[in-house]
Amino acid sequence: MAFLVTGGCGFIGSNFVRLLRRAEPRQRVVNLDALTYAGNPANLSDLENDSSYQFVHGDISDRPLVDRVLSEHSIEAVFHFAAESHVDRSILDSGPFIRTNVLGTQTLLDASRAAKVRRFVHVSTDEVYGSLGEEGFFSETTPLAPNSPYAASKASSDMLVRACHHTHGFDTVITRCSNNYGPYQFPEKLIPLVISNIEAGLPIPVYGNGLQVRDWIHVADHAAGVLAAFRNGKAGEAYNFGGRCEKTNISLVKTLLNLMGKPETLIRHVADRPGHDRRYAIDCSKAERELGWQVRVDFSKGLADTVGWYRANPGWVETIRSGDYRRYYQSQYGHRGV
Secondary structure: OEEEEEOOOOHHHHHHHHHHHHHOOOOEEEEEEOOOOOOOHHHHHHHOOOOOEEEEEOOOOOHHHHHHHHHHOOEEEEEEOOOOOOHHHHHHOOHHHHHHHHHHHHHHHHHHHHOOOOEEEEEEEHHHHOOOOOOOOEOOOOOOOOOOHHHHHHHHHHHHHHHHHHHHOOOEEEEEEOEEEOOOOOOOOHHHHHHHHHHHOOOEEEEOOOOOEEEEEEHHHHHHHHHHHHHHOOOOOEEEEOOOOEEEHHHHHHHHHHHOOOOHHHEEEEOOOOOOOOEOOEOOHHHHHHHOOOOOOOHHHHHHHHHHHHHHOHHHHHHHHHOHHHHHHHHHHOOOOO
16 A cells, blocks of 8 residues: 655655655655656655655656556555646646646546545645735635636636545545745745845845735645645545745845845845735634644744755755756656656
């Protein structure tokens, strides 16, 4: 028996795979990843010699491949992280988001149900809820009102997971999380973008006036929440995870500049993103109450540790930016099959 993690070479997925190997040492972990632009097998290089971990290069939309992986590895549970996830890219071209997030999720659901997988954990985002005003919080009962092609594709996948449970009685759990930060995050996201630009002496782009509000959670706390949802969640339910740590984008950028000893004159305001949601904030009391989960990483310490990680790993950032991680994949995995 084994666990399947889709998208395990991405930022959140790789942190979750590492947690899963520690928390469930007797379980084999299979990582299915298509290695699109943000998927980097080097994120899990420390597991290369772990006999209980196996990487499979493939697309979740490939039904024969998914069937084979589920069967050959006797998959007991699926943790579905695989997704196209960058809002700006979805605005430029929504096609990949529909193929992976919608069609890929349905393919994975159908295959998992046919293989009699015990539990399917679908990892989603708070962006499916849309935008908040100055007050209030997203709860699991908040109506879905996505405002970007990315968010709409994730809301669609959430509905497919919900329908699979209600129509077929398949054991599914949905998790939705606020903005993550921590090690191994792709450099186009806000925090690693700011850190890497500061290190390179480049300007820091800030959308509009920078007063958009986001709730921040360390990736380790998110990963722990997904595992708690698998262990303690009720079939058919959704659970929100947030850091109870609201920050405006501009204040976060200034905090990072201060942490790294650089002047605020590096900030460059740029034209705002089309349809930019104003505020996200999560009510995570249901997860705390029903799953026994809670935030453990203090934001100030977590942010300082994140800056420290990127400063200690400049080669990782450069490898991502240059595309060398593709060559790393070929050298490490190009000769390996399923």
